[in-house]
Structure formats: C-alpha cells, structure tokens
Amino acid sequence: MRIEGKEYRTIWFENNVVKIIDQTKLPHQFVIKELKTVKDAINAIKVMEVRGAPLIGGTAAYGLALAVQENNDSEFIKKSAKELIQSRPTAINLKWAVDRMIKKLTGINSNQLLNVALNEAKEICDEDEKFCENIGVNGLKVIEEIYNKKKDTVNILTHCNAGWLATINWGTATSPIYHAHKKGIPVHVWVDETRPRNQGANLTSYELNEEEIPNTIIADNTGGILMQRGEVDMCIVGTDRTLSNGDVCNKIGTYLKALAAYDNNVPFYVALPSSTIDWDIKDAKDIPIEERNSEELSHVEGIDENNEIKKVLIYPTKSKAMNLAFDVTPAKYVTGLITERGISEASSNGLKQLFKK
Ligand code: MRU
Numbered sequence: 001m002r003i004e005g006k007e008y009r010t011i012w013f014e015n016n017v018v019k020i021i022d023q024t025k026l027p028h029q030f031v032i033k034e035l036k037t038v039k040d041a042i043n044a045i046k047v048m049e050v051r052g053a054p055l056i057g058g059t060a061a062y063g064l065a066l067a068v069q070e071n072n073d074s075e076f077i078k079k080s081a082k083e084l085i086q087s088r089p090t091a092i093n094l095k096w097a098v099d100r101m102i103k104k105l106t107g108i109n110s111n112q113l114l115n116v117a118l119n120e121a122k123e124i125c126d127e128d129e130k131f132c133e134n135i136g137v138n139g140l141k142v143i144e145e146i147y148n149k150k151k152d153t154v155n156i157l158t159h160c161n162a163g164w165l166a167t168i169n170w171g172t173a174t175s176p177i178y179h180a181h182k183k184g185i186p187v188h189v190w191v192d193e194t195r196p197r198n199q200g201a202n203l204t205s206y207e208l209n210e211e212e213i214p215n216t217i218i219a220d221n222t223g224g225i226l227m228q229r230g231e232v233d234m235c236i237v238g239t240d241r242t243l244s245n246g247d248v249c250n251k252i253g254t255y256l257k258a259l260a261a262y263d264n265n266v267p268f269y270v271a272l273p274s275s276t277i278d279w280d281i282k283d284a285k286d287i288p289i290e291e292r293n294s295e296e297l298s299h300v301e302g303i304d305e306n307n308e309i310k311k312v313l314i315y316p317t318k319s320k321a322m323n324l325a326f327d328v329t330p331a332k333y334v335t336g337l338i339t340e341r342g343i344s345e346a347s348s349n350g351l352k353q354l355f356k357k
Helices: 038-046 053-070 074-085 092-105 113-150 174-182 199-210 220-228 254-263 348-354
Strands: 011-014 017-021 032-035 154-158 187-192 215-218 234-237 241-243 248-251 268-271 299-303 309-313 326-329 336-339 342-344
Touching: 011 053, 011 113, 017 038, 017 053, 032 038, 032 053, 038 053, 038 074, 053 074, 053 092, 053 113, 074 092, 092 113, 113 154, 113 174, 113 234, 113 268, 113 336, 113 342, 154 174, 154 220, 174 187, 174 199, 174 234, 187 199, 187 220, 199 215, 215 220, 220 254, 234 248, 234 254, 248 254, 254 268, 254 326, 336 348, 342 348
Parallel strands: 154 187, 154 234, 187 215, 234 268, 268 336
Antiparallel strands: 011 017, 017 032, 241 248, 248 326, 299 309, 336 342
C-alpha cells in the first residue's frame, strides 16, 4: 500500500540485509531500518519495530535466513530458531513461520542453505500478501451487502492495527475496507485508539489517511455508545491466534468490543490468514498471553514543538500498573471468520469445512 503516494511492503530483502519500516517511529517519522543479523530480527520483534501476527511471522522467517547468512552451522540455526520463537509469545504466526523454515531447510546441502532460506522467507511473505488480498475479496461481500441495504456510508469499527502495516501488504481487517474503497463503496472507519501502544491511532489511522479512507480515532471505551446509537454497521478485527473451535485471541480490549457488538446486534467479524489458526491448543486458557512492561501504560510518547519524539510519565510515581497485551473473545460472539478461502462460522465445523486438509 502507499506512503506519501509510494508503494511499499512492510519487509523486504535487499543487498544482504532485511529492510523494515520502523513502526515505533510512526506516525511522526518514516524510518526504514536495516536488520543485519538474527539478533536484530529478534530485537525488532521484541521492541515492536515490527508487529502484527503475519508480519511477526514474516520477520521471523527472514530472521532465520539472516541466521543462515551469519553462520550456517546447524546448532546455530536451531538456537536462533528457538530464540526467534521466544521473542513474543502470543502470535502463533511466529512459530508457524519458524517451523516452516526449519522443515524446508532440513536435509539441504550447506552450500544451498542460504538460497533456500531466502526463497522460503520470500515465499512466506508473498503467500501472506496473496492471502490478505483474498481476505479482502471475501470480506468485501459483507461490506457490499450492508451498503446495498443501507445505500449510505458503511461505518466500520476496528481495534488495534490489523492493517497492511501488521502484515506484508493489504492487512487482514483492513483488506475488505481497502477493497470496498477501491470499488467506490463509501466507507468510514471508527479507529479504536488501542491503549497502551496506540496502534489504532498511530498506525491504522495513519495508513487509512495515506489511502485517503475517511476515519475517526476514538478512545477505546467509545465503541459501546456508538453501537447503541446505531453508528457502527459492523466491526472487523484481526487476530494473533484463533483456535480450531473459533475462539479468537487478539489485542486487549477486543473482547469488550465483541460483547458490546453482541448486545447491539452489530456483526462482529474477525479477519485472518490460515497461518493464524492454532490447530493444537484446544482450550483458550492455554494460550500464552503476553504481559508487557508496565512502562507502556505509565508513559506516553508524542512529538514536541520541535518535532522531537518525547516520552512522558502520566501515572502517579508510586502506582503499580499491569499490562496484559491480549484477550480472548469466545467464538459465540464472533459473526464470522474472514479467511483467504472464504468466510466461515467461528466453530470447529466452520473451520473444518474451509480447511479440510
Ligand atoms: O501487539 P501487536 O501490535 O503485535 O498486536 C497486533 C494485533 O493484535 C493485531 O490485531 C493482530 O496481530 C492481527 S494483525 C493482522
């Protein structure tokens, strides 16, 4: 998608380095950062220079290719794979991508390893782009249906950033929105700010602005009253891990939005590529929920009058704070799962029908 009119993907390999858009600097500064080693990739995932489940997966894949480039000894590659998987716990795409890379590299001659690793990392990213595009084509039908009934702007609420910046391109939750906009359907997006890291305000609103899609940032607690007032036609969110029974783990606050949507008969859709499905864990209680540094809550960042990024404390100095990064929305509150293969019911049967293999 576009930044200042120029097309970008979120990650690419060029001149022996991996290039990313440093998302900790957005929306105030646009900085392309180079990752030269697997340690750089691990750090980028940990400090959230890259974030969003599919992009974390893509970065882990390229991170492993960087490991091979540094040292193609199998012990080093195995250790790097383990460290990459541990860099963030909740998004299943991370382990999925590393496992896929390891499987591909197993049995390959050492003089071929780097080529194979780079090709597979690119393949993982290309596939994600294609899947996200298909999610858009499938989700477009839901937006079109609402528009055909309403004959007026479709108001869509989203939480966090499940946009193209969270994937390789298109996004998951935003892909149907981009497709609708390209088709001329008037859409307006309610963007949850998404405390504490403000991915909605800093990233979703930013990328929608760049594509000239009308959007309004709201405080995280505003969605409920908007739904009561009939000002939300549908919600679409992304997910970091969806269980085979349709339970959806996503950015903290998603569950409360789903409850409000359920109470107000607002359709609540979750958009995801199949790489975000966890076919192993059966009980949502077993999903590892990331707890991040409480400084993300107690401090906020912005630019001052000299355009310099500044961080300030907003809490009482003696207060404790707790920063759980994700929650789980039970399948019963989810209207449908928008995937690359079509839209399924959020249930074992629904997912089985789409993903028989
Ligand atoms: O902590 P983040 O910013 O990595 O969390 C991102 C989300 O929760 C997204 O909704 C999810 O990864 C889906 S991205 C297409």
